[in-house]
Amino acid sequence: MSDYPYADRLPVHRTLPEEGTPREAVLAELDAMAREEDAFWETGKISGTMYCGDHGHYDFLTQAFGRFAHVNALQRDMCPSQTKFEGEIIAMVLDLMHAGAVTDGEPVGMVTSGGTGSILHAILAYRDHAAAVRGIGVAHGRVPNVVKPETAHPAFDKACHLFGVECRTVPVDPVTTVVDPAVVAAAMDENTIAIIGSAGNYPYGTIDPIAQLGALASERGVGLHVDGCLGGFILPFGEELGYAVPPFDFRVPGVTSISADTHKYGYAFKGSSVVLFRDKAYRNAQYFHMTGWTGGKYMSPGMDGSRSGGLLAATWASLVSLGRAGYRGYAAAIFETAAAMMAAVRAQDGLRVMGSPTFCFSFTSEEFDIYHVSDFMRGRGWRFNGQQYPNAIHMAVTRPQTQPGVVEAFAADLAQAVEFARAEAAAGRTSESGAIYGGMPGGIAGLTSEVEEFIESIMDTMLDAQQALPPVQAAAGEAR
Ligand SMILES: *Cc1c(COP(=O)(O)O)cnc(C)c1O
Numbered sequence: 487m488s489d490y491p492y493a494d495r496l497p498v499h500r501t502l503p504e505e506g507t508p509r510e511a512v513l514a515e516l517d518a519m520a521r522e523e524d525a526f527w528e529t530g531k532i533s534g535t536m537y538c539g540d541h542g543h544y545d546f547l548t549q550a551f552g553r554f555a556h557v558n559a560l561q562r563d564m565c566p567s568q569t570k571f572e573g574e575i576i577a578m579v580l581d582l583m584h585a586g587a588v589t590d591g592e593p594v595g596m597v598t599s600g601g602t603g604s605i606l607h608a609i610l611a612y613r614d615h616a617a618a619v620r621g622i623g624v625a626h627g628r629v630p631n632v633v634k635p636e637t638a639h640p641a642f643d644k645a646c647h648l649f650g651v652e653c654r655t656v657p658v659d660p661v662t663t664v665v666d667p668a669v670v671a672a673a674m675d676e677n678t679i680a681i682i683g684s685a686g687n688y689p690y691g692t693i694d695p696i697a698q699l700g701a702l703a704s705e706r707g708v709g710l711h712v713d714g715c716l717g718g719f720i721l722p723f724g725e726e727l728g729y730a731v732p733p734f735d736f737r738v739p740g741v742t743s744i745s746a747d748t749h750k751y752g753y754a755f756k757g758s759s760v761v762l763f764r765d766k767a768y769r770n771a772q773y774f775h776m777t778g779w780t781g782g783k784y785m786s787p788g789m790d791g792s793r794s795g796g797l798l799a800a801t802w803a804s805l806v807s808l809g810r811a812g813y814r815g816y817a818a819a820i821f822e823t824a825a826a827m828m829a830a831v832r833a834q835d836g837l838r839v840m841g842s843p844t845f846c847f848s849f850t851s852e853e854f855d856i857y858h859v860s861d862f863m864r865g866r867g868w869r870f871n872g873q874q875y876p877n878a879i880h881m882a883v884t885r886p887q888t889q890p891g892v893v894e895a896f897a898a899d900l901a902q903a904v905e906f907a908r909a910e911a912a913a914g915r916t917s918e919s920g921a922i923y924g925g926m927p928g929g930i931a932g933l934t935s936e937v938e939e940f941i942e943s944i945m946d947t948m949l950d951a952q953q954a955l956p957p958v959q960a961a962a963g964e965a966r
Pocket of ligand 1: 747
């Protein structure tokens with residue numbers, strides 16, 4: 487991958503062009519990039535990322551988006567449609583999460599910018615609620631903390647980092663890959679504001695014991711956030727289809743908030759997610775308003791200011807157009823495909839599926855370097871996410887994998903990849919993808935800073951491509 491993508495073919499802009507480029511020319515450039523990049527995942531060989539992959543659905547969402555893309559969802563007086571969209575998205579997801587079963591609270595929600603957005607809002611709500619109701623907070627000389635299983639998403643650590651909350655990470659059981667509630671209990675104290683469980687977690691796709699975590703949260707009087715960012719829109723349909731999905735939603739006593747990503751298995755556009763609360767008191771604790779501002783009385787229910795009316799419209803359109811039957815049908819194909827892919831993994835001597843996952847799974851090897859498998863598969867066009875502690879390969883099955891022939895290709899390529907990995911191990915060679923995928927040996931002090939430096943340089947190249955472009959190349963590719 488070049489540090490400055492497309493510099494060899496397309497104009498490079500370092501200043502705002504004096505004269506605008508004609509729309510057709512701009513669209514032609516966008517087309518060239520989009521077509522090539524779509525071809526990459528349309529093969530069905532890429533883990534996760536493209537949850538729907540149906541261009542007909544995308545075109546429909548684009549139409550819905552286009553009608554409201556210019557609208558600011560914060561301005562409800564002019565755009566009552568936004569109140570309808572947001573309210574109905576929340577209502578539909580509350581229903582999906584069985585909020586009707588709640589008798590000890592008034593269930594509510596909010597639409598956010600993504601899974602991270604939902605998790606940030608949940609942690610902020612718990613922090614401000616605990617400060618107001620339990621006197622836990624820096625102002626009271628008590629640093630609030632949350633307890634999360636190591637498999638829970640880094641968005642929780644990010645939230646804690648941003649909001650001055652201590653994040654206590656506890657290990658999961660190496661065999662089941664889920665957390666033991668007794669281990670969570672041992673990490674809690676009088677300043678714990680919430681505990682976390684995932685349904686399912688991103689690394690292994692497995693589901694933490696939510697019922698026991700709910701009992702623990704109730705007993706201690708703390709919140710329990712269930713991270714359904716990944717599973718929220720597929721597990722409920724898996725349950726309906728008869729798969730072994732333990733209850734994880736508001737039917738479980740003690741579950742006080744749930745995140746579910748409309749932009750993953752909700753098949754909406756990127757930039758939308760829903761966070762739900764068992765009771766209004768949690769959500770409203772993080773409301774922001776400012777009555778004395780020069781510019782007028784200001785309020786915003788969440789952290790964002792102006793928001794896209796187009797995204798609310800498109801998210802609403804995705805839910806309404808697919809309906810339960812649409813989601814169930816897609817889920818059936820995904821669960822079947824995932825089961826077939828896991829069977830292909832289990833058919834290989836030396837490979838092991840981690841825990842008991844359903845639609846998203848991970849596998850490792852005790853006999854050879856799993857990243858050699860990844861290296862070989864890469865050559866065949868496959869892209870998996872690499873994991874560490876232990877090294878493993880992660881596959882989130884999405885609709886592109888449900889196309890005919892993908893499972894068969896996976897099984898055939900995997901068999902050869904295992905032969906390759908065994909041969910490489912016998913020859914004592916090391917794998918290529920390890921370093922890139924984060925397969926760095928843990929606990930080696932000297933290396934940690936190098937890894938951090940490397941990661942920071944990757945983020946730099948995401949933002950500072952301009953500086954990375956050599957001057958000569960820049961001149962050649964400069965805008966007309
Ligand atoms: C994707 C994901 C998140 C974070 O979501 P973003 O949409 O990437 O911000 C959180 N938790 C889980 C389990 C996820 O899979």
